[in-house]
Amino acid sequence: MDDIHFEQIARVDAQGKACGTTAYMSDLSFPGMLYAWFVRSKYPHALVKSVDISKAMALDGVVTVLTAADVTGFNGFGIVNPDMPVICGDKVRYMGDTVALVAATTERIAEQAAALVEVEYEVLPVVDDPIEALKPDAPKVHDKGNVCLHTLITKGDVEQGLREADVVIEHEYRTPRQAHTALETESGVAVPEADGSLSMYAGSQYAFRDQLQLARILGMNPRMIHVYSNPVGGGFGGKDELTIQGGIALLAMKTGKPVKVVLSREESLVSGWKRHPFIVRIRTGFKNDGTMLANDVICYEDKGAYSSLGGPILNLALEHASSLYRVPNTRHEGWAVFTNNGVCGAFRGFGVPQVLFALESNMDEAAEKLGLDPVTIRRKNVLYQGEVSPIGHTLRTGVSMDLVLDAIEKSDLWQHREEYKKTDKPWLRRGVALSLAPQGAGLGVGIPDYGGAYIDLDRDGNFTLRIGLVEYGQGTHTGFTQMAAGLLHVHPSRVRIVAGQTEGSVDTGPATASRSTYTASNAIAAAFHDFGVKVAGALDAKYHTGADAVCEAKDGGMTTLVGFRTYEELAQEFAQESPLRGEGYFVWPTADREIPGAAGLPHWIYSFAAQAALVEVNTLTGETRLLKVATALDTGRTVNLQQVEGQIDGGVAQGEGFALFEDTLIAKGQVRTKNFSTYIIPTVQDVPEHEYIILENPEGTSAFGVRGIGEVVMVPIIPAVALAIHDATGVWVRQLPATPERLYRLLHPGL
Amino acid sequence: MIKELEYHAAHDLKEALELAEQFGPRKRFLSGGTDMTVRLKEGLVKEDIIVDLSHVAELRFVREESGVVHVGAGATHADLSASPIVRQHGLALALAASRVGGPQIRNMGTIGGNVANASPAGDTIPALIVLDAVVSITSRTGTREVPIIDFFTGPGRSVLAAEELVTEFHFPATGPGELSAFGKLGARQAMTISTANVAFYFRIGGDRRIVEARIAFGSVAPTVVRAHKTEQMFCQLPPLLSWDAIRGAAQMAWKEVAPIDDLRATAVYRKEAVVGLLAEAAYEALASCWHER
Numbered sequence A: 001m002d003d004i005h006f007e008q009i010a011r012v013d014a015q016g017k018a019c020g021t022t023a024y025m026s027d028l029s030f031p032g033m034l035y036a037w038f039v040r041s042k043y044p045h046a047l048v049k050s051v052d053i054s055k056a057m058a059l060d061g062v063v064t065v066l067t068a069a070d071v072t073g074f075n076g077f078g079i080v081n082p083d084m085p086v087i088c089g090d091k092v093r094y095m096g097d098t099v100a101l102v103a104a105t106t107e108r109i110a111e112q113a114a115a116l117v118e119v120e121y122e123v124l125p126v127v128d129d130p131i132e133a134l135k136p137d138a139p140k141v142h143d144k145g146n147v148c149l150h151t152l153i154t155k156g157d158v159e160q161g162l163r164e165a166d167v168v169i170e171h172e173y174r175t176p177r178q179a180h181t182a183l184e185t186e187s188g189v190a191v192p193e194a195d196g197s198l199s200m201y202a203g204s205q206y207a208f209r210d211q212l213q214l215a216r217i218l219g220m221n222p223r224m225i226h227v228y229s230n231p232v233g234g235g236f237g238g239k240d241e242l243t244i245q246g247g248i249a250l251l252a253m254k255t256g257k258p259v260k261v262v263l264s265r266e267e268s269l270v271s272g273w274k275r276h277p278f279i280v281r282i283r284t285g286f287k288n289d290g291t292m293l294a295n296d297v298i299c300y301e302d303k304g305a306y307s308s309l310g311g312p313i314l315n316l317a318l319e320h321a322s323s324l325y326r327v328p329n330t331r332h333e334g335w336a337v338f339t340n341n342g343v344c345g346a347f348r349g350f351g352v353p354q355v356l357f358a359l360e361s362n363m364d365e366a367a368e369k370l371g372l373d374p375v376t377i378r379r380k381n382v383l384y385q386g387e388v389s390p391i392g393h394t395l396r397t398g399v400s401m402d403l404v405l406d407a408i409e410k411s412d413l414w415q416h417r418e419e420y421k422k423t424d425k426p427w428l429r430r431g432v433a434l435s436l437a438p439q440g441a442g443l444g445v446g447i448p449d450y451g452g453a454y455i456d457l458d459r460d461g462n463f464t465l466r467i468g469l470v471e472y473g474q475g476t477h478t479g480f481t482q483m484a485a486g487l488l489h490v491h492p493s494r495v496r497i498v499a500g501q502t503e504g505s506v507d508t509g510p511a512t513a514s515r516s517t518y519t520a521s522n523a524i525a526a527a528f529h530d531f532g533v534k535v536a537g538a539l540d541a542k543y544h545t546g547a548d549a550v551c552e553a554k555d556g557g558m559t560t561l562v563g564f565r566t567y568e569e570l571a572q573e574f575a576q577e578s579p580l581r582g583e584g585y586f587v588w589p590t591a592d593r594e595i596p597g598a599a600g601l602p603h604w605i606y607s608f609a610a611q612a613a614l615v616e617v618n619t620l621t622g623e624t625r626l627l628k629v630a631t632a633l634d635t636g637r638t639v640n641l642q643q644v645e646g647q648i649d650g651g652v653a654q655g656e657g658f659a660l661f662e663d664t665l666i667a668k669g670q671v672r673t674k675n676f677s678t679y680i681i682p683t684v685q686d687v688p689e690h691e692y693i694i695l696e697n698p699e700g701t702s703a704f705g706v707r708g709i710g711e712v713v714m715v716p717i718i719p720a721v722a723l724a725i726h727d728a729t730g731v732w733v734r735q736l737p738a739t740p741e742r743l744y745r746l747l748h749p750g751l
Numbered sequence B: 001m002i003k004e005l006e007y008h009a010a011h012d013l014k015e016a017l018e019l020a021e022q023f024g025p026r027k028r029f030l031s032g033g034t035d036m037t038v039r040l041k042e043g044l045v046k047e048d049i050i051v052d053l054s055h056v057a058e059l060r061f062v063r064e065e066s067g068v069v070h071v072g073a074g075a076t077h078a079d080l081s082a083s084p085i086v087r088q089h090g091l092a093l094a095l096a097a098s099r100v101g102g103p104q105i106r107n108m109g110t111i112g113g114n115v116a117n118a119s120p121a122g123d124t125i126p127a128l129i130v131l132d133a134v135v136s137i138t139s140r141t142g143t144r145e146v147p148i149i150d151f152f153t154g155p156g157r158s159v160l161a162a163e164e165l166v167t168e169f170h171f172p173a174t175g176p177g178e179l180s181a182f183g184k185l186g187a188r189q190a191m192t193i194s195t196a197n198v199a200f201y202f203r204i205g206g207d208r209r210i211v212e213a214r215i216a217f218g219s220v221a222p223t224v225v226r227a228h229k230t231e232q233m234f235c236q237l238p239p240l241l242s243w244d245a246i247r248g249a250a251q252m253a254w255k256e257v258a259p260i261d262d263l264r265a266t267a268v269y270r271k272e273a274v275v276g277l278l279a280e281a282a283y284e285a286l287a288s289c290w291h292e293r
């Protein structure tokens, strides 16, 4: 469908968001609404001996206080393994664990009551180092031990490969516990309905999975739970798993009243999901000409207290531990290890930034040792479609490693890097470096990766697109609107979207894994096709045209066997009782077999980006400024250029945060960075100038040729910044973020 | 959770002074509220009465009178950054104010609040010190004048009595041959508390030598500190722009600061960083000054 025109419109949600009229779920209020307070643990690791709620219950205005015994269904949640209690009964494993839930008539009373809940603890030793936690005598976070997942993927003979290598680069790298810092904290309202059902209004990335998890917690038929999760005030992976929903659902069902909670930033930073910090030990062997011979990687993932998506994240990291380079001998091993360091889960990039920081750093170091330039060494090793990946599967879909590398080499920043590096200040040093990344898209093998969409012709001749995928700021709904409008041949203003609700929209899978735009492209195209069939069917029923007569969209209507009909006319004729609906369903293509021992691997479709960074380091203070970034990105096909550039801007800022500023510091289980004066994210003053290079190398399995781009745009920037610091100063940064003091100490080793 | 408070808005200075006397130590002033709201939220305000000064128009001014710059306690950081008078006659203060927080904080936060707060990291404080500012402290019974360097008695503590409020700051207007500047190190470019900061004032003689220097550092001691030995070193500098010489002079700062380890940085790093901050800012200022002449 290359001929479909995408009208380049402004974001469909821009006005409401810019003017503040958009109602997020956390803005909603209901009559008689109560306020919830989560009574959090006092210790990062302890047994709960008793919980006394009598004083809290006695406080005026308190409606109920719940403890573990009050959980009506299964007291646990988790996308993969439901090992996180909604209310802890016998043990707490991090500072954000909930020991009781309060509902009161005001937020103030709820908070006061929370302080009156008396919990008796038996304090246990804190498990705070993933490597220590693997030792046999380490205290156990869970009864079954501290190993959440162990994965080993091998190809060829890595030891032999390393022996044959002319150069082996071996290092340990460490990455930060990045917080999502969505503007809207974890929040929502649970509303009990007259028919005994529950409506959950909470911004999240997958309403249909929330519905099932809530059904399990409440012990209710999922059909009795209605989830409304769109729009979301920022997600980045932090609202993929459940957050507060279980707690407010229990309170609402118990009290029969709507119950609301909006977490404070402090509570969000303590209790919320984070990016898993990784320790990556990596040995990479090269021949003198730069050819990679072997890569031996072992990752220790600090899982935090509960599983959530830690297993799949570890595996995606291992899939990418040798990038998509031609490496004949590999050994990718990973341990996801339980600790009392908060909880970690999904986060844009899903394990890939952590490992590629290590690998790409080794690449540049090898290049330097071998006298090669960073482009040459990478070009020598990039894989092409049809070749075998470092974990042993054949790359069947398009591979654009070479294309993004070529494009970044031709960027203004890379071409003129020597000029950009000039500075007349004796204390400043500038450097430029580049990096590239693939990012597996979709959920992987073995996990049904499904997407549905409905296109409804409404009474008035306009359209409603019903789709599961939420808008959490990516701009996807603008793209979906353009796709539907392009197929229907109408102006985008005639398509509205209903999304992210178990009632009124369809399951299109989670808004994660760079899958929204790609999945939607095929689901919408299928729904459009079905819409044509439905129109033909309706015409046949009335005019006996033959049910399979093809209808073609054109100029705000359709040409049919009985002549051209505008959509208004079709609606007049066929959509007065109920909408005329086209239904589309799509299942992702996946590999035909799984990599042994590695659930979910391999991925079938990848995104590709290369980025170059110009940094300026102040050698007197260790401060680094990211001045300019070039991004070469393969979109497959650009649906909306402004949204693509927006994703690049945001991805670069988030990658910059990872590389230079952001880390949730936890000491002995206690979060030290509880607000934005200590948890540092880049401001508008810190973000760089951009050079965008958009490639359109169509992905053959998408109806429009689109690829996901949401994650990959934040990946290469991370190693690029670290390597640009090396180019500027000569020091290798192996632990991120490169804060001023950390870098200063590298520059002045004696300190 | 912010506790319940009794709130009084003063509409003019007279009313403010009366309320100050009436409530004494039970009250706390509020100007821009940018420090107070954070403290209230953290439960760090023991007083139960708020006297709001933000409507007192008499406190919000910047003017120059016979060679003296007067800045009202209610002048915001945005006022100071944009003021031609401050830019021309006390540049260090304009630069310091322009580095406070972000636009929202600069629109609300006042210089009076910044100083009364007495944080060792307050950005306007080193600037006021090197400009030799005097604080006017007023109560119902009159006004006393305290040199800014004597105003602070410790972190968060000052000579201010319960019935007193800060009304203004005044300092000699800098003129030709005098320069001042400010430098700041934080975790990022904006919205950041100073890990360390520096302000300086130099008077340049006819032979291009520095004949008088005042240097102050913030966030590296319990209060903002003057660095007298370092000032001496700058007065010995040769009259030509030498990076090595400037850096050498700045090195003395090591001996004049007593920082601590905190979440933002370690003490030893802070010591090194203030040297760098001073060297860099001094080099830039001297380069442009000597270039102009």
Ligand SMILES: Cc1cc2nc3c(=O)[nH]c(=O)nc-3n(C[C@H](O)[C@H](O)[C@H](O)COP(=O)(O)OP(=O)(O)OC[C@H]3O[C@@H](n4cnc5c(N)ncnc54)[C@H](O)[C@@H]3O)c2cc1C
Residues within 6 Å of the ligand: B028, B029, B030, B031, B032, B033, B034, B035, B036, B037, B038, B053, B073, B074, B099, B100, B101, B102, B105, B108, B109, B110, B111, B112, B113, B114, B115, B116, B117, B121, B122, B123, B124, B160, B164, B165, B166, B167, B191, B192, B193, B194
């Ligand atoms: C996000 C953020 C960023 C910030 N960034 C910076 C920064 O970069 N640099 C920096 O230095 N500060 C920073 N601050 C702190 C604060 O903004 C400044 O100290 C500001 O100048 C305080 O002024 P205010 O008018 O808001 O004070 P208020 O909060 O109103 O008051 C502060 C204190 O001063 C007292 N007070 C106020 N006026 C008077 C008066 N006239 N007489 C006597 N006592 C008085 C109050 O009783 C109170 O104890 C930041 C704060 C926030 C929230």
